[in-house]
Amino acid sequence: MKHLTLPVHVFALFAVCYGQQHCCYPDQYDLRESETGWNYGPVGGVSSYRGSRHVVYDFVHKKLAIEERTDSGGVRQYYKMIYDYPEGAHYLIMGTDCFKTKLTGDMKQHCIPGQASHVGSYVYGAGDSGVLVDAFLFQVKGNVTSHREVTRAGCLPVRELHTHLEPDDKTISMQSFTYENVTTTVEDPSVFTPPVPPCPPRHQFTQDVQDPELLQWIEKTKREQRISDPPRL
Numbered sequence: 001m002k003h004l005t006l007p008v009h010v011f012a013l014f015a016v017c018y019g020q021q022h023c024c025y026p027d028q029y030d031l032r033e034s035e036t037g038w039n040y041g042p043v044g045g046v047s048s049y050r051g052s053r054h055v056v057y058d059f060v061h062k063k064l065a066i067e068e069r070t071d072s073g074g075v076r077q078y079y080k081m082i083y084d085y086p087e088g089a090h091y092l093i094m095g096t097d098c099f100k101t102k103l104t105g106d107m108k109q110h111c112i113p114g115q116a117s118h119v120g121s122y123v124y125g126a127g128d129s130g131v132l133v134d135a136f137l138f139q140v141k142g143n144v145t146s147h148r149e150v151t152r153a154g155c156l157p158v159r160e161l162h163t164h165l166e167p168d169d170k171t172i173s174m175q176s177f178t179y180e181n182v183t184t185t186v187e188d189p190s191v192f193t194p195p196v197p198p199c200p201p202r203h204q205f206t207q208d209v210q211d212p213e214l215l216q217w218i219e220k221t222k223r224e225q226r227i228s229d230p231p232r233l
């Protein structure tokens, strides 16, 4: 008898773990992400901003496109990024400016990280149309804590909350993301098409897009942009 009961327990344990698995998003998806951010600090008080993104992810062809629109105190900005891993190129389009940098390494699959802890499950919606959602908690780099929720079936993103405490100047920042209109196909592959005409030579960099100095420069340039409409390229 003992021989028979043991495997059942093992299987039950496996089933529980399987239900709360550290799943990966579908290999292709297209979604709208809304972001609201807040900063609280002794210097500067409270500030907030809103943004929305159109994210198209294609792990089959190893490409990612992100279009973003933000509104911070009436200052609206638009930019678009294309990650083309087979070409080894990253494009950043801001206003009428276009920047091309190197993209090295392999594309990472979007997953719930292995170190994430499962903190609960709930049913989103009601009745037959209710969707079972799993919530996970994990640290991301730079002392950011992420609370991420995905559907149990299909591992589709539902929402995410990032909190970050800056110990030095006692500033807390939070970002809340919600996801809408998630599809598991790439509806329009032209989002990955590099800009035409190409980025000007003076805006083509040999550094990797992860290069900290380049990132800093891009962030600074982004802040200086005052663009309300997407450019015509």
Ligand SMILES: *[C@@H]1O[C@H](CO)[C@@H](O)[C@H](O)[C@H]1NC(C)=O
Residues within 6 Å of the ligand: 141, 142, 143, 167
């Ligand atoms: C994370 O927080 C610790 C103190 O809590 C600090 O020493 C460290 O520099 C922080 N790291 C980053 C990347 O902000």
Ligand SMILES: *[C@@H]1O[C@H](CO)[C@@H](O)[C@H](O)[C@H]1NC(C)=O
Residues within 6 Å of the ligand: 032, 180, 181
């Ligand atoms: C999501 O889809 C609905 C229905 O097609 C559409 O009306 C809405 O504008 C979409 N939302 C966004 C942010 O694109």
